[in-house]
Amino acid sequence: MKIELCSYSGLKIYPGHGKRVVLKDGKVFNFLNSKCCASHFMKRNPREIRWTVLYRRKYKKGNLETVAKKRNRKTVKHERGIAGATLQDILAKRNQTPEVRAAQREQAIRAQKEKLKVQAKKGATDKGAAGKKKAPAGKAAKGGKTSKPVAKNVQKAAPRVGGKR
Amino acid sequence: MNFIKCLSTYATGTRSFSTTSCLHEIRKLARMRVVDNSALGKAARLSGKPARVIHVYNKTSVGTVGDKVLVAIKGQKKRAYIVGVKQNQKPNMPKFDTNNIVLIEDNGSPTGTRITVPVPSALRKKGEFSKILSLATRFV
Numbered sequence: 001m002k003i004e005l006c007s008y009s010g011l012k013i014y015p016g017h018g019k020r021v022v023l024k025d026g027k028v029f030n031f032l033n034s035k036c037c038a039s040h041f042m043k044r045n046p047r048e049i050r051w052t053v054l055y056r057r058k059y060k061k062g063n064l065e066t067v068a069k070k071r072n073r074k075t076v077k078h079e080r081g082i083a084g085a086t087l088q089d090i091l092a093k094r095n096q097t098p099e100v101r102a103a104q105r106e107q108a109i110r111a112q113k114e115k116l117k118v119q120a121k122k123g124a125t126d127k128g129a130a131g132k133k134k135a136p137a138g139k140a141a142k143g144g145k146t147s148k149p150v151a152k153n154v155q156k157a158a159p160r161v162g163g164k165r
Numbered sequence: 166m167n168f169i170k171c172l173s174t175y176a177t178g179t180r181s182f183s184t185t186s187c188l189h190e191i192r193k194l195a196r197m198r199v200v201d202n203s204a205l206g207k208a209a210r211l212s213g214k215p216a217r218v219i220h221v222y223n224k225t226s227v228g229t230v231g232d233k234v235l236v237a238i239k240g241q242k243k244r245a246y247i248v249g250v251k252q253n254q255k256p257n258m259p260k261f262d263t264n265n266i267v268l269i270e271d272n273g274s275p276t277g278t279r280i281t282v283p284v285p286s287a288l289r290k291k292g293e294f295s296k297i298l299s300l301a302t303r304f305v
Contacts, residue, residue, distance in 0.1 A: 020259035022249065022283050022305055028259070 006032035008040045010053025189251040191228035191264055193218055197236060200248055200265040201277025201300065209238045216245070216266065230258060231291040236266065243276075244269050246297060248284055258287050259305045267297050275300055 001015040007029040019031045031037040039049065046052040056062055081087035096104075191197075196215045199206030209216050219242070220235035221228040228234050228247050236245045245268045249261035268276040275297050283303040288294045 016256055018256075020305065022259050022261045024262040026281070026283055026303065028283060028305055 004030045006030055006036050008032070008036035008046050008052065010046075189253075189264075191218060191221065191232075191234070191247060191250060191252070192226060193220065195228075195264065197234075197245070197247075197266045198263045199238070199245075199268060200280055200282045201267045201275060202279045202281070203268050203275075203277035205238055205241075205243070205276065206268060212239070214239075216243075230254075230285055231288055231294070234266065236268070238268070244271065246294070248280070248288070248297070249282070259283075259285055267300075269297075 003015075004013040004018070005011070006013055006018070009032055011032050013030055013032050018033060019037055021029045021031065021037070023029070029040065031040065039046070046054045047058050049055055079087060079090075081090060085093075195218045197218060199209060199216055206216075216236045216238040218228065218234045219237050220226075222233040222235070228250075229252065230247055230250050232247050234245050234247060236243050245266040247264070248267050249259075249263065249265035251261060251264055254260050265282060267280060270276060273293075273296070278300060280297070280301045281303070283305040284298065284301040286304040288298060
C-alpha cells in the first residue's frame with residue numbers, strides 16, 4: 001500500500017488513516033486527520049500554520065536543506081573559433097606584439113591615403129551628380145598636403161587591425 | 166460544516182436543542198449530478214432540473230457508492246449507479262463534493278461513453294462495475 005502525503009500538513013498518511021476528499025472540479029485532497037481537513041476548509045493557509053511542512057519549508061526550519069544548497073557550480077569558459085575566424089587566427093591576432101600592430105596601422109593609413117588621393121583626382125575631373133562625394137574628398141586632398149594631422153583624420157576611416165576589444 | 170446555531174435561552178427566552186449535522190444521505194428525491202457524457206445527462210444539467218432519485222435499490226432506502234437507483238431525468242425514468250457521495254465515508258473510500266451518478270440502460274450497459282470525473286477505485290471490488298470502470302479516465 002502506498003503511504004500518501006497529507007495535502008495540508010505534508011505529513012505521511014499510513015493506510016487506514018485519514019480522509020480523502022474529491023472536489024467538484026476533480027481535485028483530490030488527502031488529509032491526515034480531521035484537524036488538517038477542518039483547517040483546509042476553513043481556508044487557513046498551511047504556509048502560515050507553524051506545524052505544517054509547508055511552513056517549515058517557507059521559513060527554512062531544519063538543517064538538511066541548508067547543507068544541500070551550499071554547493072556552488074563553477075562555469076568553465078571554453079575558447080572557441082567563430083565562423084569568420086578559427087581559434088588559431090584569434091590567438092594569433094591577440095598575441096601580436098605592439099610593434100607589429102603599429103606597423104600594420106601605418107600600412108593601413110598609407111593605403112587609405114593613396115585611396116583618397118585617387119578619389120580626389122577623380123572628383124576634380126568628374127562633373128555633376130557626385131557633388132556630395134567630392135566635398136569630403138576635396139577636404140581630404142587639401143589636408144593631404146600637411147602630413148601628420150592628416151594621418152590622424154584618416155585613421156578613423158582606416159580598417160581596424162587588432163584594435164581594442 | 167453545517168451547524169444549526171443554538172440560540173441562548175438568555176438572549177431570546179426560547180430553549181435551544183441540539184441536532185445532528187446534515188448527513189447528506191441519498192434518499193428519494195435527492196438531486197444527483199450525472200457524471201458521464203450522455204446527452205440526457207447534459208440536457209438535465211443545462212435545463213437546471215437535475216436528476217432526482219425516485220427509488221433506491223437497497224434494503225435500507227439510503228444509497229451509497231455502488232448502489233443502483235432509479236432516477237427521474239427530463240420526464241423519463243432511468244436507472245443509474247451512484248459513483249460518488251457527499252456523505253462522510255469510512256476509511257479507504259473517498260468523499261466527494263457532489264453526489265455523482267452514471268446512467269445505465271436496462272440491460273446494464275452505461276448510456277454515456279466517458280467519465281471525466283474521478284471514480285473511486287474501491288468499486289472494482291464492490292460489484293460488477295467493469296463496464297462503468299472502463300469508461301472512467303481517473304481513479305481515486
